[in-house]
């Protein structure tokens with residue numbers, strides 16, 4: 089049963105329905121604060137289209153499209169709609185790929201044209217390098233040129249183009265960045281594609297519009313203008329929740345587009361609502377009121393901590409959690425149905441990696457071009473573990489019934505063609521022995537055990553190994569050992585040397601099983617109790633600084649100039665990030681500020697909470713309380 093559809097309609101939901109039923113309106117925006125129910129209204133809008141036009145869409149092979157920012161958001165919305173096939177819910181890249189995939193010839197032509205352009209760019213960059221540029225950069229550029237030239241030479245032999253994370257034209261793989269460039273370009277340039285969008289998807293809704301790429305917004309706007317009578321475009325977003333640099337932020341409305349207002353907040357209890365309104369005061373000053381009837385409104389709870397930036401911050405964080413559970417006036421911070429309901433938000437994945445014991449693995453990938461992929465659990469060198477070995481190990485330990493179906497799907501020696509002329513009994517015996525050995529490696533770990541686990545899995549035919557990993561399987565001969573090696577080779581070699589037990593923490597982290605998430609990773613979600621850690625040093629994040637937001641560190645002269653020019657600064661970006669984090673809690677919120685100068689931080693927090701006084705708990709209080717508890 090879906091959850092969002094059960095919420096009562098608001099005036100904005102009725103307004104959206106009126107717009108959707110009016111063929112003269114080709115677009116609308118619903119720009120509103122956190123917890124105002126934008127996604128709920130979006131789901132209701134999809135449901136309305138399904139109810140009113142579903143039959144016609146089915147007959148015409150049309151769908152209503154809903155474009156989400158993350159895979160998790162996509163799954164949630166699909167669940168809300170009971171996976172109704174009339175709604176095509178997809179992330180931006182996958183939506184764009186759906187549009188272009190049938191047009192293989194256009195993809196080929198685009199790849200050839202863009203590839204040649206890119207090649208010329210790289211060649212001119214290499215030729216123009218000054219004599220001060222070192223051999224490493226030269227070698228990297230030469231390699232990229234050789235790879236691209238080689239790929240372009242083989243494009244003619246590609247029978248079908250596929251979509252992958254990193255481009256490899258010779259293999260027929262168009263990359264993530266290519267899709268985002270190619271499809272909007274074709275939609276704007278070729279009337280055929282403009283029509284394809286409106287005929288296939290007469291309505292397109294975009295969730296989290298503030299973080300949507302400008303190019304994508306531009307091409308949809310083009311469709312809405314050109315196909316005015318056959319198309320309707322709806323944007324749902326909040327500029328105050330823009331946390332990615334490439335996001336478009338505000339959406340300008342065309343003349344015939346409507347603006348749907350949504351002034352309420354249905355998520356935050358009153359004290360937390362005060363905090364998020366307070367964060368927004370220096371932004372766009374939007375003030376929300378609770379949308380719930382008075383009898384359903386709750387007070388909630390907000391606690392601030394200020395801890396010194398020393399090497400005991402992790403220990404104190406743990407103590408703060410225990411302190412909160414013991415001292416909450418509303419019974420917050422308790423496990424829910426036996427599971428930990430607290431979400432701890434950290435600025436970078438490094439802090440979670442340290443806490444969950446996968447810091448070496450983290451370091452292996454950070455500094456390579458796969459660092460984002462690693463953070464999001466999709467770095468290809470780890471695919472054998474994430475996709476096969478770890479799920480197999482989990483099934484072998486706790487759900488043996490799931491083992492065989494999994495093996496049938498993933499194990500190369502169990503594939504029908506491999507079984508021809510072999511004894512299934514012997515094959516299963518080999519697999520069972522292999523599994524025991526891999527489990528042995530996974531349990532004992534030790535240096536180089538990622539490499540060992542891969543070797544064993546390959547030896548027993550448990551996995552189909554990516555060719556690119558093969559050179560790294562023999563420790564002494566692995567590429568990437570010297571400083572001069574390619575950063576990816578170095579990353580893979582460092583990964584191979586890691587202890588395989590580090591994957592346990594990583595696995596629970598990317599599967600959202602751990603209480604940790606990054607500040608950026610919780611957009612759109614909600615949790616009962618949220619603890620936000622504001623720690624610049626842990627983050628070492630150049631885009632955000634809580635010290636600067638709270639006036640504990642001055643802006644650089646360049647940033648001051650940007651501020652005077654009315655441009656986006658670290659302070660604006662950090663304010664938006666804090667707004668996103670603080671607005672996730674449905675019951676209790678704790679903000680932990682880690683500062684070099686604790687007294688200055690307390691003064692800054694006092695200023696911040698001036699109109700809504702709140703307790704500020706210091707390290708001394710938490711330490712003394714903890715010591716007293718231990719003595720008890």
Ligand SMILES: Nc1ncnc2c1ncn2[C@@H]1O[C@H](COP(=O)(O)OP(=O)(O)OP(=O)(O)O)[C@@H](O)[C@H]1O
Nearest residue numbers: 095096121122123124125126127128354355612613
């Ligand atoms: N009309 C309503 N009545 C009661 N509760 C509602 C209503 N609309 C939404 N909610 C609840 O409010 C919470 C926030 O809703 P939703 O996630 O749709 O908001 P949002 O604006 O998309 O949030 P955000 O931008 O902060 O991610 C959810 O728990 C949802 O169930």
